[in-house]
Amino acid sequence: MADKPDNQPDEQSAPADPQDAAAGKAERGTRKGRRATKTAKAQEAAAAKASAAGSARAAKRNASAPAASTTADATPRPDGREDEPPARKKNGRLVGLAAGLGILVLGTGGIVAGSVMQPPRAAAELPPVSAAVPAGEYTGACPEPLKLLDSSAEEVDPEFSPVSTTAETRARAVVLSDLGGTVPGSALFELGSDSPLREIAEFTGEAGSTGRSEAGETKVLAEVVPSQDISAAIVLRVEPMGQQHPQAGATMTYTAEDGDLRGLAAANCAMPSNDFWLLGASTTVGSSAVLNLYNATETASTVDLELVGAEGPIQAAGSRGLLIAPGESKSIVLAGLAANQESLAVHVSSSGGPIVGAIQQSVLRELTPGGVELLQPSAGAGLSQVLTGIAVQDEETAQEIRGQAGYENASPALNVVVPGASDATVEVRVFGSKGQVALPGGGVFNVAAGTVSAIPLDSLPGGTYSVQVTSDVSVVASARVSRGTGEGDPVDFGWAPSTDRLGSEHLAIVPGGVSSRFSFIAPEGNAKVSVTPVGANGQLGSERVLDVPGGSTVSLNPMAGGADPAALLIGATGDPVYGSQVVFTGGSPNISVLAVPPGTQGRQSVPVFLGY
Numbered sequence: 001m002a003d004k005p006d007n008q009p010d011e012q013s014a015p016a017d018p019q020d021a022a023a024g025k026a027e028r029g030t031r032k033g034r035r036a037t038k039t040a041k042a043q044e045a046a047a048a049k050a051s052a053a054g055s056a057r058a059a060k061r062n063a064s065a066p067a068a069s070t071t072a073d074a075t076p077r078p079d080g081r082e083d084e085p086p087a088r089k090k091n092g093r094l095v096g097l098a099a100g101l102g103i104l105v106l107g108t109g110g111i112v113a114g115s116v117m118q119p120p121r122a123a124a125e126l127p128p129v130s131a132a133v134p135a136g137e138y139t140g141a142c143p144e145p146l147k148l149l150d151s152s153a154e155e156v157d158p159e160f161s162p163v164s165t166t167a168e169t170r171a172r173a174v175v176l177s178d179l180g181g182t183v184p185g186s187a188l189f190e191l192g193s194d195s196p197l198r199e200i201a202e203f204t205g206e207a208g209s210t211g212r213s214e215a216g217e218t219k220v221l222a223e224v225v226p227s228q229d230i231s232a233a234i235v236l237r238v239e240p241m242g243q244q245h246p247q248a249g250a251t252m253t254y255t256a257e258d259g260d261l262r263g264l265a266a267a268n269c270a271m272p273s274n275d276f277w278l279l280g281a282s283t284t285v286g287s288s289a290v291l292n293l294y295n296a297t298e299t300a301s302t303v304d305l306e307l308v309g310a311e312g313p314i315q316a317a318g319s320r321g322l323l324i325a326p327g328e329s330k331s332i333v334l335a336g337l338a339a340n341q342e343s344l345a346v347h348v349s350s351s352g353g354p355i356v357g358a359i360q361q362s363v364l365r366e367l368t369p370g371g372v373e374l375l376q377p378s379a380g381a382g383l384s385q386v387l388t389g390i391a392v393q394d395e396e397t398a399q400e401i402r403g404q405a406g407y408e409n410a411s412p413a414l415n416v417v418v419p420g421a422s423d424a425t426v427e428v429r430v431f432g433s434k435g436q437v438a439l440p441g442g443g444v445f446n447v448a449a450g451t452v453s454a455i456p457l458d459s460l461p462g463g464t465y466s467v468q469v470t471s472d473v474s475v476v477a478s479a480r481v482s483r484g485t486g487e488g489d490p491v492d493f494g495w496a497p498s499t500d501r502l503g504s505e506h507l508a509i510v511p512g513g514v515s516s517r518f519s520f521i522a523p524e525g526n527a528k529v530s531v532t533p534v535g536a537n538g539q540l541g542s543e544r545v546l547d548v549p550g551g552s553t554v555s556l557n558p559m560a561g562g563a564d565p566a567a568l569l570i571g572a573t574g575d576p577v578y579g580s581q582v583v584f585t586g587g588s589p590n591i592s593v594l595a596v597p598p599g600t601q602g603r604q605s606v607p608v609f610l611g612y
Helices: 018-027 031-059 086-090 092-100 395-402
Strands: 129-132 138-142 168-176 186-190 196-201 222-229 234-238 248-256 263-268 275-281 287-294 301-309 312-314 322-324 329-333 344-352 356-365 368-375 382-392 413-417 424-432 435-437 444-447 452-456 463-484 491-497 506-509 515-521 527-534 544-548 554-556 567-574 578-584 591-595 605-608
Touching: 138 248, 138 263, 168 186, 168 196, 168 234, 168 506, 186 222, 196 222, 234 248, 248 368, 248 506, 263 356, 263 491, 263 578, 275 287, 275 356, 275 368, 275 413, 275 463, 275 491, 287 322, 287 344, 322 329, 382 491, 382 515, 382 578, 382 591, 395 463, 413 424, 413 444, 444 452, 463 515, 463 578, 463 591, 491 578, 506 578, 515 527, 515 544, 544 554
Parallel strands: 263 368, 263 591, 368 491, 491 591
Antiparallel strands: 129 605, 138 234, 168 222, 168 248, 186 196, 186 234, 248 263, 275 344, 287 329, 287 356, 301 312, 301 322, 301 344, 356 368, 382 463, 413 452, 413 463, 424 435, 424 444, 424 463, 463 491, 506 567, 515 554, 515 578, 527 544, 527 567, 578 591
């Protein structure tokens, strides 16, 4: 609230005894006195009512509007808010700050209510501050195996049929110990089940109680689940290590060599969230997109979906107020909400329990399988987005595949969505192993507000690339990759979401039964990335340090030299650096992309937004 200009006199406050003052003016017969008398009586009645209601009732009142006022009646303003009464204007800055900090002030003459929630229409926003989060249980949920739709694409609630005779879905999990070698209690559960599907370590609460082993040594070990067949969505739960957050992770991989869902899809077991974006969905003819939502918490969740297409926001019945009970899941056929969308973005927000979400995306071109993928969340909206792990096929094979009728989208492309109300001017910079690679037209594009724009990357020669998107307004981004073996053969595709900056402690699972390549990019400046393999026997190998020069994509084969790690411990220093993992199978078109999961330091604190 703005301060009063210095050249204006102070506005008079209400007299100490409003009733007596109003009566005196009424005796003089003035119109002003009659108004004051009326106001005083209203004040007296409101104060008595507030006092009788008690503090419990007052605390429930709307934080944005006082229940009673000690001054003259407020008048509407053009922006829909009411004018501040004179007495409150004088101390407007103090009252506004109290509301921003969630302070509740009660008095006989009035009530000022605040909220710990971010107030609507805040007059000013302050930079977020970091609030410490106590060590708690780690929870990560993996999507269920891919299933073939057996219902009409126009129906929102799907039925599923068997996939193929060769389809396999397996999970791999790793849980690290404390410094004394004690692994925290942990297990894999099917969603909604209290009985472990696979116990990893007994839940004893002893992990983290000491920083040394009985012999006085400090040594980190790991418990590894190398392969676990799964038939439903699974949840990895790990108890905290004393005052420390546990370090654990899991992935699931789906493979099929026949059937309409032929291909490879991989996904991290993600921590629940109340807000995320999923990009890359398609609901055109031959494409199937099923949004799967999982509630792995003990609190019911109410979910709202915001759908954004190439032409703008899409209003759809049945997209809001979706209730998901604890331990339950919900599947939604996106074609029933937004049909014939080549590029569809889904913003998922929930109140109550946080959730995990992924989109099962598949393509069928007449009778030829066109690939599968599990779309996972991109980094949150921001002025800069960084993506890596964009694997581009050799030009000859790629042109042979794209030259077929109906294969126009079997090519690399960047999707950018603008969530806000202002158009965006975005600059796209592409980095290969030898530095920046120019895009046709200079790499500057205009994207309309509330739309998704597909930017082609098919001009790139074969190799692995990274992309930096900078914008004058907040955007979200993800990139499609495609892989095939030749004309007439099945193809597969993957989606590389934008990722957050790497920190000091990331545990990236290396899926079993497939090949893997990690890629790292530091768009500005230079960085170093440390990599420590975690063996299937639980032993940590020797650390390796990679130099990541600014503007160059650096690749790492975790299986070089015959190694077969279950996971990599990744840390970064220097300028901002980002990472992803591309998984594939040699000799086939199978491909999928995994972001390097958030590190444990991301769970040490949460941002708190203040405003007044």
